[in-house]
Amino acid sequence: MSLLYALLVGAIAGWLAGKLMKGGGFGVLLNIVIGIIGGFVGNWLFGVLNINLLGGVIGDILTGAIGACVILFVAGLFKK
Numbered sequence: 001m002s003l004l005y006a007l008l009v010g011a012i013a014g015w016l017a018g019k020l021m022k023g024g025g026f027g028v029l030l031n032i033v034i035g036i037i038g039g040f041v042g043n044w045l046f047g048v049l050n051i052n053l054l055g056g057v058i059g060d061i062l063t064g065a066i067g068a069c070v071i072l073f074v075a076g077l078f079k080k
Contacts, residue, residue, distance in 0.1 A: 009057065010036030013064025020065070021072045034075075035068045042067025 014035020015028065042063035046053065053059040 006039065007036060009060045010039050010064055013038055013042075013061050014068050016061065016065040017068035017072055021069055021076070031068070031072075034071050035064055038066070038068025038071050039064035040067065041071055045070065 011032040012035070014031040014033065017035055017038060018028070018031035039060070042065075045067060046063060053062050
């Protein structure tokens with residue numbers, strides 16, 4: 001069940017990050033994959049910075065979306 005939860009939250013976070021970033025990211029499917037990876041990046045980043053966002057699903061989505069935005073930003077630097 002936790003894998004399904006991670007995939008669903010990552011998909012929402014990737015879609016949200018694609019909407020937030022200039023240029024829309026890399027398409028819906030790749031943005032979803034980036035959102036899943038962004039969840040791990042966001043958790044690591046906020047752990048290092050000792051930042052605690054909202055708890056529950058909303059906090060997980062925000063963490064994943066911010067992590068995915070970081071990934072999309074860095075990937076956009078190489079996309080040019």
